[in-house]
Amino acid sequence: MALVEGNTQPESASQQPYVFKVVLLGSSSVGKSSLAFRLIKNDFKDILPTLGCAFFTQMMELDGSALKLEIWDTAGQEKYHSVCHLYFRGANAAILVYDIADKDSFHRAQNWWKELENEFQPEEIVVILVGNKTDLEDSREVTLEEGKAFAESKKLLFVETSAKLNYQVTEAFIAVARELLRREEQNGGQSRQRSPPVDLKETARARKVKCCQD
Numbered sequence: 001m002a003l004v005e006g007n008t009q010p011e012s013a014s015q016q017p018y019v020f021k022v023v024l025l026g027s028s029s030v031g032k033s034s035l036a037f038r039l040i041k042n043d044f045k046d047i048l049p050t051l052g053c054a055f056f057t058q059m060m061e062l063d064g065s066a067l068k069l070e071i072w073d074t075a076g077q078e079k080y081h082s083v084c085h086l087y088f089r090g091a092n093a094a095i096l097v098y099d100i101a102d103k104d105s106f107h108r109a110q111n112w113w114k115e116l117e118n119e120f121q122p123e124e125i126v127v128i129l130v131g132n133k134t135d136l137e138d139s140r141e142v143t144l145e146e147g148k149a150f151a152e153s154k155k156l157l158f159v160e161t162s163a164k165l166n167y168q169v170t171e172a173f174i175a176v177a178r179e180l181l182r183r184e185e186q187n188g189g190q191s192r193q194r195s196p197p198v199d200l201k202e203t204a205r206a207r208k209v210k211c212c213q214d
């Protein structure tokens with residue numbers, strides 16, 4: 001599992017941040033890792049296939065609240081399907097990604113939605129459908145209207161993006177964050193980080209001392 005820390009620290013947040021688990025789902029090569037990489041590093045690369053799952057964190061400040069998004073980037077390859085299933089347990093939000101130039105990936109995103117529907121109550125999870133690779137307009141196989149219609153029929157958020165051209169990527173994550181905050185404020189802030197972050201060095205030192213005393 002790779003760990004990449006986002007550097008955008010909120011400047012004025014005096015309270016503990018809200019912490020949300022966000023999973024990226026969708027078939028292989030639709031651009032899940034590229035969307036995360038664009039958000040966190042504002043860059044684009046030919047990324048190697050994700051093996052198992054990668055993990056990123058991104059701090060955000062939105063409407064005066066601090067948020068920490070724990071972003072789980074799952075592997076789209078079929079052989080990892082059952083593992084990915086484990087990763088979306090406990091998720092607060094899911095980003096369902098398809099490639100607008102690949103109809104099959106749109107159908108796969110719809111199948112992911114069915115799996116989420118089986119696992120979660122509608123109010124338990126925020127879901128956004130993301131049609132990525134809008135720069136491939138000439139090879140488009142899924143129209144904007146088809147994406148929008150599916151999202152509306154299931155009450156999902158919806159956006160089209162291009163990780164390559166940095167088109168609406170931040171907007172997609174902000175839409176998710178805003179909806180998470182809205183729901184959180186409705187139910188009294190249960191996702192605020194409750195304990196201060198663990199100092200891993202201190203913990204390791206404490207363990208070592210204990211071990212040496214044995």
Ligand SMILES: Nc1nc2c(ncn2[C@@H]2O[C@H](COP(=O)(O)OP(=O)(O)OP(=O)(O)O)[C@@H](O)[C@H]2O)c(=O)[nH]1
Pocket residue numbers: 026027028029030031032033034035045046047048049050051074075076077132133134135136161162163164165
């Ligand atoms: N043209 C174009 N290519 C993109 C875009 N986003 C990603 N790609 C390319 O698509 C390929 C797959 O991107 P990834 O981000 O690795 O896709 P993924 O969904 O994480 O793939 P898995 O890890 O296999 O699940 C790479 O070659 C990317 O450079 C985009 O917006 N436009």
